[in-house]
Each structure stands twice: as C-alpha cells, then as structure tokens.
Amino acid sequence: MALPYAEVIGDPIAHSKSPKIHGFWLKALGIEADYRATHVTPDALPAYFAARKADPDWRGCNITVPHKIAALDHVEDREDVRTTIGATNTAFRDVDGALVGTNTDAAGFAAPLKAFNLAGRPVTVIGAGGAGRAVLYALAGIGVGPVTLFNRNVDKGAALLSSFGLEGQALPIGDAVPPSALVVNATSLGMTGQPVLDLDLSALPGDAVVYDIVYAPLETALLAAARARGLATIDGLEMLIGQAAVAFERFFGTTPPRERDAELRAILLR
Ligand code: ATR
Numbered sequence: 001m002a003l004p005y006a007e008v009i010g011d012p013i014a015h016s017k018s019p020k021i022h023g024f025w026l027k028a029l030g031i032e033a034d035y036r037a038t039h040v041t042p043d044a045l046p047a048y049f050a051a052r053k054a055d056p057d058w059r060g061c062n063i064t065v066p067h068k069i070a071a072l073d074h075v076e077d078r079e080d081v082r083t084t085i086g087a088t089n090t091a092f093r094d095v096d097g098a099l100v101g102t103n104t105d106a107a108g109f110a111a112p113l114k115a116f117n118l119a120g121r122p123v124t125v126i127g128a129g130g131a132g133r134a135v136l137y138a139l140a141g142i143g144v145g146p147v148t149l150f151n152r153n154v155d156k157g158a159a160l161l162s163s164f165g166l167e168g169q170a171l172p173i174g175d176a177v178p179p180s181a182l183v184v185n186a187t188s189l190g191m192t193g194q195p196v197l198d199l200d201l202s203a204l205p206g207d208a209v210v211y212d213i214v215y216a217p218l219e220t221a222l223l224a225a226a227r228a229r230g231l232a233t234i235d236g237l238e239m240l241i242g243q244a245a246v247a248f249e250r251f252f253g254t255t256p257p258r259e260r261d262a263e264l265r266a267i268l269l270r
Contacts, residue, residue, distance in 0.1 A: 002057050005034040006251040010064035013037045018062050021244040024264050025256035049074035059251040060092035075101030085137050092250035105134035108243025112234045119143045126150040127186030128157040135186045140164045179203045185212045190220035213239050
C-alpha cells in the first residue's frame with residue numbers, strides 16, 4: 001500500500017501554505033504520511049471526488065477557493081455546514097468511512113479567543129463574506145453581546161447578523177468603531193495589494209482585543225494601530241494554523257504539536 005495522504009485542493013493552488021503546515025506536523029510527529037497541494041479546476045471537481053473516494057490511502061482534503069461551496073455536493077453534510085457557515089473547507093472520512101464535509105475555519109478562528117472573556121460583551125466585525133460567516137458563527141457560539149458589523153454592502157451585513165441570530169447592527173465601513181471588547185477584520189482589506197483598512201480604535205477599552213485574519217503582511221495597519229494603543233492583538237497566522245490543526249486531527253487522528261508554533265510560524269514567514 002502507498003503512503004496515506006491528504007491534500008489541499010483549489011484553483012489556483014500554488015500559493016497555499018497548507019502543505020508547509022501539515023508537512024511540518026507530520027515530520028514533527030514522525031507520521032509516515034504525505035500532504036500535498038493538488039490543482040483542481042471547477043470542471044474537474046466531480047471526477048476528483050469520485051476518484052479519491054475510491055482511494056483507500058486518501059484521508060481527505062482541505063478545500064479552498066473556488067470550491068468551498070461546490071464541494072458540498074460531493075460530501076455528506078453531517079455537521080450542517082450548508083445552512084450555518086454555508087461552505088466547507090475540509091472533507092474527511094468519518095468512522096464509518098463516509099466522506100464528510102466540515103468547516104474548521106470557525107474553530108480555528110475561535111481557538112485563540114479562549115484566553116479572553118468575551119461572553120455578553122460587545123464586538124465589532126468587519127466583513128460579511130465567507131470568512132465573515134465563519135467568524136460570526138464562532139462568535140454566536142461564544143455568546144458575545146451585540147455585534148456591530150461593518151460591511152461595504154450593508155444589506156448583506158444585516159442579513160448575516162439575523163441569520164446567526166446575533167443582536168446588533170450593520171453599518172458601512174468608515175463609521176466610528178463603537179466601544180468593543182473585540183474587533184475582527186474578516187475581509188481581505190489590509191492584505192498586500194489591497195486597500196488598507198483604516199479604523200479609528202480610540203473608543204476601544206484598554207482590555208480590548210484586535211484580531212486580523214490577514215496574514216500577508218503579518219503586521220497589518222490595523223494590528224499596528226492596536227499595538228500603538230497597547231491593545232492585545234491576534235494575527236492571521238493564528239487562524240490559519242488553528243483551522244489547519246482541526247483538519248489535521250480529522251485526517252491523521254492525532255493533535256498536532258502546537259507547542260512548536262513558533263518554529264512553524266518562522267517557516268511560514270520565510
Ligand atoms: P472571503 O471568503 O475571503 O470572506 P468574500 O466572500 O469574497 O471573501 O468576501 C469578501 C469580504 O471583503 C466582503 O465582506 C466584502 O465586502 P462586500 O460584501 O461588500 O463585497 C469585503 N471586501 C472585499 N474587497 C473590499 C473593498 N475593496 N472594500 C470594502 N470591502 C471589501
């Protein structure tokens with residue numbers, strides 16, 4: 001039998017950091033398995049899943065753009081991701097062998113927030129796209145207080161708040177950030193090549209946390225502004241590594257060595 005393997009699929013796929021993350025953990029744990037990046041175009045998606053389902057060595061895949069919604073048609077939705085987050089980023093074999101779609105973005109996002117007490121406290125989120133959905137889903141699970149959701153398209157923001165049963169209001173980006181225990185950028189604003197997200201953080205209390213899901217650059221203007229104010233920050237590599245960790249456990253049945261995150265982060269920043 002060949003080596004067991006998992007992979008990340010997308011179109012394009014060359015930029016993905018997932019092989020470096022999973023590869024680092026497999027090596028660190030001495031697991032004889034492979035993790036690769038596989039280019040799959042939308043036309044090829046049905047044939048891809050048909051072939052992999054028949055491959056006993058295949059443990060599953062991470063799913064990235066543009067397949068996160070289309071892949072739901074090829075997996076069992078046992079965790080109800082279609083009607084909640086609305087997208088899958090990981091497919092794995094369940095104990096009975098069935099191929100199940102899950103979404104590890106919400107758990108990956110929420111993991112570093114366990115160190116903070118956010119229940120019942122007001123939060124501000126920027127973004128109502130795919131990443132915004134995972135973030136709001138996670139925040140609803142934490143039981144945060146009212147959510148101010150900034151989005152270019154305000155109607156989309158309002159619809160998302162109500163779909164997650166979150167109290168709060170949707171506003172256009174540019175309005176003042178209200179006092180919040182947590183501010184999350186869930187857009188690509190601030191990423192290299194994208195416009196900067198310019199927020200006035202002056203209303204935030206001294207114990208507020210500012211979380212940016214962007215990891216290129218690692219220190220976004222938003223995080224720099226938060227640090228300048230002495231606020232706690234969480235960068236985009238935390239969520240990236242966090243979502244991968246939940247997927248790794250599904251693929252390989254063991255938790256990755258998170259005590260080696262500093263080493264992994266250095267590799268990812270090279
Ligand atoms: P992702 O899966 O990364 O969240 P997406 O679903 O395309 O990607 O969502 C992109 C998010 O970034 C949305 O909130 C989008 O705002 P709209 O819903 O109004 O489109 C936001 N976004 C992207 N580019 C933007 C820009 N130049 N200015 C403001 N918001 C932007």
